[in-house]
Amino acid sequence: MPHLHIKKFNKLKFPYVNDGVNFNFIANNANRDDEKLISVTIENEDFFLLVREDENKKLLKTDKLTRPSSTQKIHNALLSYAKEAKLEILDSNVHHSTKNIHLKEVNALKNIEYFANKFPDVDDICIEVGFGSGRHLLHQAKGNPDILFIGIEIHRPSIEQVLKQVNIQKLDNLMILDYDARLFMELIPSNIISKIYIHFPVPWDKKEHRRVISTSFIEEAQRVLKVDARLELRTDSENYYVYSYETFINFKKISLEIKKNCDIVISSKYEDRWKKQEKNIYDVTMINKIFSDNLKIDGNFEFSEFKSSYEKLLKLSSITKKYDNVFIHFERVYTLEDGIMLRTSMGSFDRPEHLYVIVRNKDVSYYPTLPLKSKSNLVAHKFLDGVLNG
Ligand SMILES: C[S@@+](CC[C@H](N)C(=O)[O-])C[C@H]1O[C@@H](n2cnc3c(N)ncnc32)[C@H](O)[C@@H]1O
Known part of the structure; x- marks a missing residue:
């Protein structure tokens, strides 16, 4: 995560504009003195920088909730703030020369609004949830130029690595989304997806609510898949396999295929590691057997007039x-x-x-x-x- 280790934090007079970077306002944590957020706008994108002032370390860094679409914007905001507020930088992982040209050159990286405004209207769409190093996703996209692939990941370094490959391999049938796949599923129109791949999801044995597979995820998967289309789960965790099997089996109008230790077209980085350790690998494939109702979401996010205190x-x-x-x-x-x-x-x-x-x-x-x-x-x-x- 980009950050500056600073000697002392100085406040600018907000709003403050410097070379295309707008610092709009500052928010002070009401319960602790050591945390502040600075609102930034660059090229119409709003996000926060986070100020952390621990006893022995003072940091200016990214706010994870509002990360902008490119790391470059965070770098610009951090360096611009430091310069204008005359912060003494003790240490940093942010450099002026850092440019991720791949984020600029390819338009494969989409934000959630892109899909929310109008979902791509093509016949064949496949989704990969948590693509990691992207080996499988890139292989599939390259071998199937007529299919649109949407890769969803929350790990930014993996996204940047795959975008680089999209650029190098000049793939124009691959879209990348930096978002939680569980929420993304809720805005996909019904009956349009040809395949969902979930390969080696994080098992989250101690925090089951963070797992990708859940009853509500399968409900959405069944709704968005075409009739006879498949969701392919591949896992090395026996625990996750049992949990998923028990979750899938409660569903009507699906059929399930279970396989153990079968190879697929391409082995991911994780898979190579598990194979070396001679771990079992389980495939659970859900085949959807119903045509679902259209997606209907009514309502808006307006608030009433604030009358409290x-x-x-x-x-x-x-x-x-x-x-x-x-x-x-x-x-x-x-x-x-x-x-x-x-x-x-x-x-x-x-x-x-x-x-x-x-x-x-x-x-x-x-x-x-x-x-x-x-x-x-x-x-x-x-x-x-x-x-x-x-
Ligand atoms: C163990 S890795 C496997 C990566 C890849 N599929 C492979 O086989 O090498 C799991 C990946 O899922 C991603 N992930 C976890 N939860 C997610 C979610 N809710 N939405 C999107 N990606 C998620 C993680 O960031 C991580 O890169």
């Missing part, structure tokens, strides 16, 4: 509200010069969204972007609107 909002820090299928957790509260900002996680229990909400006078808004328009987020939004005014 800032004092009440300040007390929300660390509070969790649970409802039937959704929840809202107020992770942190920040004070702004002219308002309050809340960092929340909300939505369904197994695929929550992490968001900032800003309250200024009577206005409430999400920052910097709206939640993904999914059923669970819309329900959670209604509850959130109620809590803020409660």
Whole structure:
């Protein structure tokens, strides 16, 4: 993660503009002095820089929730802030010359809004969830130029590595998305996907709610797959295999194929490692047997006029509200010069969204972007609107 280790943090006078980088405002954690967020806009993209001031280390770095589409923007923002605020840099992994040309050259990298606005309208679409080094995804895209492949990953270095290959191999049938695949599934139209690959997902033995496979994920997978289309799960974890099998088997109108220690067209980095260790590899393939109803998501993310008080909002820090299928957790509260900002996680229990909400006078808004328009987020939004005014 890009960061600057600094001697002392200095505050600029906000708003502040320098060479295309806009520093808009600063948010101070209301419960601890050592954390601040600085709102930045570069080329119409908004994100935060995070200031951490521990006793023995002071850092200016990326805020994980609002990472922009390119690392280059983070580097620009960090160096620009440091220069303008005259910060003394003790150590850093950010350099002026760092340029990821691949992020600029290829347009394979899409953001979630691209898919939310209009999902690609082509006959054959395959998805790979958590492509890692991308060996399988790139191999498939190269060998099947008439199929559109969408690769979803949350690990930024893997994404950048694969984008580099997309560029080198000049692949024009591959789109890459930096997003949680569990949420992405909710906005795919019904009955359009030809195949879903999930190869060696993280087993998360101690945090099952973080697993990709869950009842709600399979529900969405069944809805988006064409009739007779397949979801291919490949895992080296016996635990994950048993858990997945037990989750799949509860579904009607699917058939399941189980295989053990079978080779597939290409072996991933992980697979090579497990094979060397002589671990068993399990394939669980779900074949969809129903034609699903069209995806229908009604509602919006508007807030009512704010009528409560800032004092009440300040007390929300660390509070969790649970409802039937959704929840809202107020992770942190920040004070702004002219308002309050809340960092929340909300939505369904197994695929929550992490968001900032800003309250200024009577206005409430999400920052910097709206939640993904999914059923669970819309329900959670209604509850959130109620809590803020409660
Ligand atoms: C163990 S690696 C396997 C990578 C690759 N499929 C392979 O076989 O080498 C699992 C990958 O899934 C990604 N991942 C985990 N949860 C995810 C999610 N909810 N959405 C998208 N990617 C995810 C991780 O970042 C990681 O790169």
